[in-house]
Every structure is written in C-alpha cells, then in structure tokens.
Amino acid sequence: MKKDLSAEIRFGMTKKRHAETLEKAIREKKADKDFIPLCNFVKKTKNFFTSSCCSGRILLLKLEKGESKKDASFHKKWHNPVKAREVWNELEKKTSGTLWLKMEPLILHIGTNTLENANKLLDAMKQAGVKRGGLIVAKPGKFLFELEGSQRIALPVKQGDKILVEKTYLEFVVKNANEKMGKNRLALKRLEKTLKKVLS
Amino acid sequence: MKKDLSAEIRFGMTKKRHAETLEKAIREKKADKDFIPLCNFVKKTKNFFTSSCCSGRILLLKLEKGESKKDASFHKKWHNPVKAREVWNELEKKTSGTLWLKMEPLILHIGTNTLENANKLLDAMKQAGVKRGGLIVAKPGKFLFELEGSQRIALPVKQGDKILVEKTYLEFVVKNANEKMGKNRLALKRLEKTLKKVLS
Numbered sequence: 444m445k446k447d448l449s450a451e452i453r454f455g456m457t458k459k460r461h462a463e464t465l466e467k468a469i470r471e472k473k474a475d476k477d478f479i480p481l482c483n484f485v486k487k488t489k490n491f492f493t494s495s496c497c498s499g500r501i502l503l504l505k506l507e508k509g510e511s512k513k514d515a516s517f518h519k520k521w522h523n524p525v526k527a528r529e530v531w532n533e534l535e536k537k538t539s540g541t542l543w544l545k546m547e548p549l550i551l552h553i554g555t556n557t558l559e560n561a562n563k564l565l566d567a568m569k570q571a572g573v574k575r576g577g578l579i580v581a582k583p584g585k586f587l588f589e590l591e592g593s594q595r596i597a598l599p600v601k602q603g604d605k606i607l608v609e610k611t612y613l614e615f616v617v618k619n620a621n622e623k624m625g626k627n628r629l630a631l632k633r634l635e636k637t638l639k640k641v642l643s
Numbered sequence: 644m645k646k647d648l649s650a651e652i653r654f655g656m657t658k659k660r661h662a663e664t665l666e667k668a669i670r671e672k673k674a675d676k677d678f679i680p681l682c683n684f685v686k687k688t689k690n691f692f693t694s695s696c697c698s699g700r701i702l703l704l705k706l707e708k709g710e711s712k713k714d715a716s717f718h719k720k721w722h723n724p725v726k727a728r729e730v731w732n733e734l735e736k737k738t739s740g741t742l743w744l745k746m747e748p749l750i751l752h753i754g755t756n757t758l759e760n761a762n763k764l765l766d767a768m769k770q771a772g773v774k775r776g777g778l779i780v781a782k783p784g785k786f787l788f789e790l791e792g793s794q795r796i797a798l799p800v801k802q803g804d805k806i807l808v809e810k811t812y813l814e815f816v817v818k819n820a821n822e823k824m825g826k827n828r829l830a831l832k833r834l835e836k837t838l839k840k841v842l843s
Contacts, residue, residue: 558758558781565779577777577789579765581758589777598798599819607815612807619799 450584499627507540524621527614542601546620548592561586571637594623650784699827707740724821727814742801746820748792761786771837794823
C-alpha cells in the first residue's frame with residue numbers, strides 16, 4: 444500500500460507534541476503517578492502516544508439546581524484512598540446545590556496511526572479484561588482510543604445545608620470507594636502489562 | 644476500490660440475522676419499547692444494523708463477598724420510573740450479600756460495514772451530545788459501535804440483613820434516579836433524531 448507521507452509526518456508531530464506535554468507534566472509533578480510507567484512505555488513505541496489519563500479518583504461534585512453536568516464543579520477530589528473523616532469534614536463546610544460523592548474509574552486515551560495499530564489497542568483492552576472502551580476517532584492516519592474502567596460509585600450526600608447520609612453510612616461507602624480504588628489500580632497494572640506485550 | 648464480495652455477503656447475512664432477532668423480540672414484546680423506533684429505522688438502512696440496546700434501567704444488584712462483578716446477580720430491575728415504596732419493599736425481603744441500588748444509562752450497539760460508515764456513527768454520537776462511545780470492533784467489513792449514556796447512580800443500600808440507608812434518603816435517591824431515567828429518555832430521542840439525519 445502506498446504510504447501517505449504527509450499523514451505520517453503529521454502523526455510524528457502529534458506524537459512528539461504529546462511526548463513533550465507528558466515530560467513537562469512529569470517534571471512539574473502534575474502527571475498521574477500511577478500512570479507514569481504506562482505512559483513512558485507508550486512514549487517509547489513507534490506508533491502510539493498517550494494523550495490523557497487518570498488512574499481513578501474519589502470526588503465530591505457540586506451540582507446546582509437542574510443538575511446538568513455543565514453546571515457541575517469539583518468541590519474536592521482525591522486521587523488516593525481517603526479517610527471518611529476527611530470527606531465528612533468537607534460535607535460540614537458551607538456549600539450550595541447538591542453534593543455527589545463519586546468514585547470514578549481509570550480513563551486513558553491512546554493515539555495511533557493506522558487501523559491495524561488501533562486494533563492492537565482493542566485487543567489489549569480485551570486481554571486486560573477492561574470492558575468499556577473503543578475508538579472515538581477513526582480517520583485515515585489518525586486513530587484515538589479511549590478506555591475506561593468499570594469501578595463506580597455515585598450518590599447524593601448533601602443538598603443545600605442538609606447532609607443526607609449518616610456518618611456510619613458515609614464510612615461504609617468511603618471504605619468501599621477505597622477498595623474500588625485498589626481494584627482500579629490492579630486493573631491499571633494488568634493493562635500496563637498487556638500493553639507492553641501487545642504494543643512491543 | 645475493489646469490493647470484497649465475500650465480506651459484503653457476510654455483512655448482508657449478519658444484518659439479516661439481526662433484523663430477524665429484532666422482529667422476533669418485538670413480536671414477543673421482549674424488545675425495549677423506547678428503542679423500537681430507532682431500531683426499526685436502523686433496520687431499514689442499507690449499511691447498518693442494531694445488535695443490542697437498553698434504554699436505561701434502575702436495578703438492585705446483589706454482590707456476594709469480594710464484590711467481583713462475576714458474582715453479581717440482579718435482585719430486581721425496572722425499565723421505567725419506580726416508586727420508592729417498591730424499592731423499599733425489595734430491601735425488606737430476605738437477601739444475602741450486598742445490595743447495590745443502581746441507575747444505568749442507555750446502551751446501544753450498531754454494526755456497519757465500512758470505516759466510512761462507522762465514522763457516521765461517531766459523528767452522530769457527537770452531534771447528539773452523547774459523551775461515551777466508540778468502535779469496539781474495527782475490522783475490514785465488520786465494525787461495531789457501542790454507545791453509552793452518562794446518567795448514573797450507584798450506591799450500596801443493604802448488607803446482609805441490614806438496610807444501610809434511611810427511608811427518606813432512599814426516597815430522595817429514587818426520585819433522582821427517576822429524573823435521570825427521564826433525562827436518559829430525552830438523550831435517546833435526540834440520538835434517534837440525529838441518526839435519522841446522519842444515516843439516511
């Protein structure tokens with residue numbers, strides 16, 4: 444097959460740009476620590492780059508009336524297991540709207556250059572046992588793969604001035620959220636291992 | 644471009660098989676009512692078929708110790724808004740393990756035959772404002788698109804014999820879940836309209 448040189452050059456430039464963004468984030472300690480080994484591995488491949496990632500988080504999301512996600516803002520987020528005490532303290536602060544406690548799973552974007560390489564990403568996802576993900580951009584020369592874990596919690600915990608849940612229940616949920624963060628981390632490790640095998 | 648006739652024949656057979664499955668489901672009243680207009684429209688196109696769909700649901704999921712999804716089973720599910728009373732009654736029944744109350748968003752799978760047509764599905768998703776979805780199979784002659792809404796609730800409500808939440812809180816959450824079912828239905832209507840425009 445005849446190669447489209449301009450597409451190849453464009454891909455090379457995009458890959459380089461994302462490598463620089465990653466290096467800067469690592470230097471400035473803004474990169475997601477748990478994802479660094481995976482991102483660094485992908486950076487070294489010829490045909491793939493990571494564009495964004497989050498290894499999972501626990502958060503308090505503030506939703507104003509109507510609850511459109513557009514109005515949502517973070518009240519607080521944690522990228523590591525959190526103490527129920529800390530979450531409760533946040534609930535006791537003055538807030539407005541509805542606060543949701545959420546545990547969100549890992550999310551990862553990987554770019555590549557051909558359909559064949561994009562299929563390697565889909566294969567890796569299946570092999571690693573990750574259930575949600577797919578190609579969200581699939582144009583000649585430009586493929587973007589998105590993957591998402593499946594560990595989730597989402598519940599309203601405060602409305603206006605009123606905390607909606609009891610402290611013991613919040614402790615139970617936070618313990619569960621922390622366990623899900625752990626499972627999420629294991630899924631990330633499995634994914635890293637699989638990508639190293641499939642993309643090498 | 645030279646056409647791969649055998650791939651075309653295979654696609655035609657797959658499309659026909661899914662049309663028959665859909666017709667049977669409608670006949671036997673097993674099809675998701677809210678999705679029927681969309682599925683019937685897709686069935687009539689030349690290059691697309693729906694393979695599975697769910698317009699969203701509220702459910703009680705039972706997880707045994709360890710909480711792997713493999714061990715999960717439905718305690719009860721509702722495809723329409725539900726009364727908090729009904730959910731509470733389910734909690735009062737004898738159950739084991741942990742019960743999670745969940746609201747899950749719409750999910751849809753559409754198959755097609757070429758990368759170009761697969762891109763129409765990605766475009767429709769963006770146009771309809773649906774944020775999660777992508778191509779989960781992308782082989783020459785065989786593309787499968789998966790789309791998922793973003794309205795979600797997930798919280799533990801009972802462990803062993805112990806109901807973990809108060810009745811008033813459950814009422815608040817169920818009201819919220821019902822509202823999300825409504826938003827979900829609107830998203831489905833938007834999607835249907837967009838697909839009719841993009842795939843015609």
